[in-house]
Amino acid sequence: xxxxxxxxxxxxxxxxxxxxxxxxxxxxxxxxxxxxxxxxxxxxxxxxxxxxxxxxxxxxxxxxxxxxxxxxxxxxxxxxxxxxxxxxxxxxxxxxxxxxxxxxxxxxxxxxxxxxxxxxxxxxxxxxxxxxxxxxxxxxxxxxxxxxxxxxxxxxxxxxxxxxxxxxxxxxxxxxxxxxxxxxxxxxxxxxxxxxxxxxxxxxxxxxxxxxxxxxxxxxxxxxxxxxxxxxxxxxxxxxxxxxxxxxxxxxxxxxxxxxxxxxxxxxxxxxxxxxxxxxxxxxxxxxxxxxxxxxxxxxxxxxxxxxxxxxxxxxxxxxxxxxxxxxxxxxxxxxxxxxxxxxxxxxxxxxxxxxxxxxxxxxxxxxxxxxxxxxxxxxxxxxxxxxxxxxxxxxxxxxxxxxxxxxxxxxxxxxxxxxxxxxxxxxxxxxxxxxxxxxxxxxxxxxxxxxxxxxxxxxxxxxxxxxxxxxxxxxxxxxxxxxxxxxxxxxxxxxxxxxxxxxxxxxxxxxxxxxxxxxxxxxxxxxxxxxxxxxxxxxxxxxxxxxxxxxxxxxxxxxxxxxxxxxxxxxxxxxxxxxxxxxxxxxxxxxxxxxxxxxxxxxxxxxxxxxxxxxxxxxxxxxxxxxxxxxxxxxxxxxxxxxxxxxxxxxxxxxxxxxxxxxxxxxxxxxxxxxxxxxxxxxxxxxx
Ligand SMILES: Nc1nc2c(ncn2[C@@H]2O[C@H](COP(=O)(O)OP(=O)(O)OP(=O)(O)O)[C@@H](O)[C@H]2O)c(=O)[nH]1
Ligand SMILES: [Mg+2]
Numbered sequence: 001x002x003x004x005x006x007x008x009x010x011x012x013x014x015x016x017x018x019x020x021x022x023x024x025x026x027x028x029x030x031x032x033x034x035x036x037x038x039x040x041x042x043x044x045x046x047x048x049x050x051x052x053x054x055x056x057x058x059x060x061x062x063x064x065x066x067x068x069x070x071x072x073x074x075x076x077x078x079x080x081x082x083x084x085x086x087x088x089x090x091x092x093x094x095x096x097x098x099x100x101x102x103x104x105x106x107x108x109x110x111x112x113x114x115x116x117x118x119x120x121x122x123x124x125x126x127x128x129x130x131x132x133x134x135x136x137x138x139x140x141x142x143x144x145x146x147x148x149x150x151x152x153x154x155x156x157x158x159x160x161x162x163x164x165x166x167x168x169x170x171x172x173x174x175x176x177x178x179x180x181x182x183x184x185x186x187x188x189x190x191x192x193x194x195x196x197x198x199x200x201x202x203x204x205x206x207x208x209x210x211x212x213x214x215x216x217x218x219x220x221x222x223x224x225x226x227x228x229x230x231x232x233x234x235x236x237x238x239x240x241x242x243x244x245x246x247x248x249x250x251x252x253x254x255x256x257x258x259x260x261x262x263x264x265x266x267x268x269x270x271x272x273x274x275x276x277x278x279x280x281x282x283x284x285x286x287x288x289x290x291x292x293x294x295x296x297x298x299x300x301x302x303x304x305x306x307x308x309x310x311x312x313x314x315x316x317x318x319x320x321x322x323x324x325x326x327x328x329x330x331x332x333x334x335x336x337x338x339x340x341x342x343x344x345x346x347x348x349x350x351x352x353x354x355x356x357x358x359x360x361x362x363x364x365x366x367x368x369x370x371x372x373x374x375x376x377x378x379x380x381x382x383x384x385x386x387x388x389x390x391x392x393x394x395x396x397x398x399x400x401x402x403x404x405x406x407x408x409x410x411x412x413x414x415x416x417x418x419x420x421x422x423x424x425x426x427x428x429x430x431x432x433x434x435x436x437x438x439x440x441x442x443x444x445x446x447x448x449x450x451x452x453x454x455x456x457x458x459x460x461x462x463x464x465x466x467x468x469x470x471x472x473x474x475x476x477x478x479x480x481x482x483x484x485x486x487x488x489x490x491x492x493x494x495x496x497x498x499x500x501x502x503x504x505x506x507x508x509x510x511x512x513x514x515x516x517x518x519x520x521x522x523x524x525x526x527x528x529x530x531x532x533x534x535x536x537x538x539x540x541x542x543x544x545x546x547x548x549x550x551x552x553x554x555x556x557x558x559x560x561x562x563x564x565x566x567x568x569x570x571x572x573x574x575x576x577x578x579x580x581x582x583x584x585x586x587x588x589x590x591x592x593x594x595x596x597x598x599x600x601x602x603x604x605x606x607x608x609x610x611x612x613x614x615x616x617x618x619x620x621x622x623x624x625x626x627x628x629x630x631x632x633x634x635x636x637x638x639x640x641x642x643x644x645x646x647x648x649x650x651x652x653x654x655x656x657x658x659x660x661x662x663x664x665x666x667x668x669x670x671x672x673x674x675x676x677x678x679x680x681x682x683x684x685x686x687x688x689x
Contacts, residue, residue: 077104107169208223210245373602410495551564577637591637
């Protein structure tokens with residue numbers, strides 16, 4: 001029994017994780033937009049008596065040192081003792097995909113190409129001769145269909161073959177006479193001198209070859225990376241005793257290339273890569289001279305249209321909320337009734353004492369108060385999963401990108417994280433890893449929390465049911481749009497004040513539309529929904545118990561009254577919120593505990609009111625504290641202030657300092673305060689009180 005370690009590498013959104021899941025039977029996140037996988041995942045399978053370890057890598061277009069996920073993939077190929085790299089390639093975008101392939105070939109990786117999405121290539125009338133392609137590249141090319149496992153057995157057979165008989169994939173790579181002369185290594189694999197290279201021509205290679213420590217990667221690769229100004233490789237070479245000589249040769253080669261081509265070395269290398277790919281495609285792919293617009297192109301003519309894009313985006317969100325709130329309502333009522341019956345039963349059997357108060361006020365009031373919104377949350381996740389898997393979510397990001405790039409100058413790659421922020425801010429922050437510039441990345445992290453995450457939905461659901469019964473969906477839509485508008489404004493201000501500088505343009509790739517599979521959508525919905533249930537059983541439960549304890553102490557007070565510790569804390573904090581329209585102690589307490597997790601705003605209210613308003617329901621209790629205007633200001637505050645502990649913690653771990661979490665807390669709190677203030681005071685002026 002052998003142990004074979006393989007890595008799945010390739011462009012974003014080509015089906016690496018789909019193949020990984022098929023191979024390992026695991027359930028890593030798959031979705032129809034680029035940049036889902038940001039960390040590598042590991043799994044394994046047994047195939048014909050061998051153990052195959054599989055590593056799913058984040059997608060990338062290049063192997064430069066520009067962003068974290070590129071470095072992860074590169075380090076994997078360079079450092080880890082993998083046996084085979086399976087390059088998953090989208091057959092319908094062969095040209096672009098092969099650009100990464102050439103860079104892995106520069107590394108001499110032991111490569112196999114898994115040609116995926118062949119159906120989409122056929123739809124475009126691209127006929128790929130994979131045998132020819134394989135011959136030209138000097139590496140095996142296997143056609144697969146990752147989604148149903150077609151061809152996966154042949155792929156595994158090939159992996160087994162190649163793992164014990166490795167291929168030097170750099171062999172067939174040619175970069176024109178000029179570069180080839182300068183970048184060819186002096187010795188071949190067997191240590192035989194390659195005599196045909198004229199003397200002095202490959203002197204940079206010879207200089208690199210003098211330091212054995214630099215030879216864990218091909219010397220040619222190091223030279224290319226030096227020419228490309230790669231930060232990490234440059235640092236590594238600087239540490240070499242040979243560095244003076246190497247940089248001297250680099251300088252003279254750079255000058256030479258500039259003289260000959262009149263371009264930067266980086267461009268020259270890219271041009272050569274494309275020329276190589278161009279040749280490959282001409283030889284091995286038969287495609288029509290004029291590409292017919294695909295169905296995706298036809299849909300995109302409207303969906304990403306300059307004028308229609310935003311109205312369509314808003315219309316889809318509107319529909320999402322209408323469906324969510326209308327369908328969820330009856331189910332919500334059922335769960336509510338269930339908890340009421342359970343509470344009454346506990347009270348009648350246990351009588352009024354500390355135990356029944358703990359169970360009824362603390363647990364049922366707290367956790368139950370949030371679980372009531374399970375149907376809304378699940379429906380919302382269902383809708384998001386459908387939008388995500390169909391490919392629309394990437395379009396939404398694209399449409400927002402156009403607006404924000406013009407208005408704010410924010411980097412295009414910021415939009416996937418922002419759209420993800422509608423689900424949960426934590427993965428959204430992780431997704432900022434694809435951004436090259438630290439400044440863009442930090443700015444994006446600071447505005448992601450304004451995208452309304454699902455944890456806030458219970459708060460909206462509670463308030464719209466009480467104050468805006470007839471327009472629930474519309475009001476929630478307006479809150480979401482408010483979040484987007486605030487994100488744009490805050491980004492513009494921060495950018496002007498602290499994050500000056502030009503942002504590099506970025507062309508966002510739009511995945512092909514797909515009819516989402518029922519199974520895929522249900523799996524996604526469940527994965528997200530399960531996260532909510534787990535949260536109810538952990539942080540929400542803990543904070544509910546804390547609220548209950550503070551509401552019951554000091555000994556002898558009536559639960560949840562102003563005399564309790566909870567009431568005292570709220571009374572001290574309440575004046576801060578008075579200018580925003582909600583100056584009572586209960587909202588103040590709810591907001592304070594809600595810093596832990598937004599759902600706890602709801603659990604706190606339900607825990608406080610379930611008893612004091614016996615049977616009247618929490619809606620009626622809220623009506624004594626809020627008017628529709630102050631309720632709206634309160635929802636806006638919940639939308640905009642510090643998202644939750646988990647978010648702050650993620651910022652801490654992603655930036656490795658306490659500075660940015662501090663900035664985040666400040667920015668979100670100030671923004672929430674200012675916006676709620678404007679809503680309330682503006683509403684008063686308009687006579688909406
Ligand atoms: N029709 C079809 N769709 C596929 C196939 N393989 C993957 N997909 C779909 O393509 C999309 C992207 O798949 P992923 O596996 O998440 O892609 P990835 O390469 O891991 O993407 P990143 O993690 O972003 O780099 C998903 O919507 C998949 O369902 C395939 O063989 N046929
Ligand atoms: Mg993936």
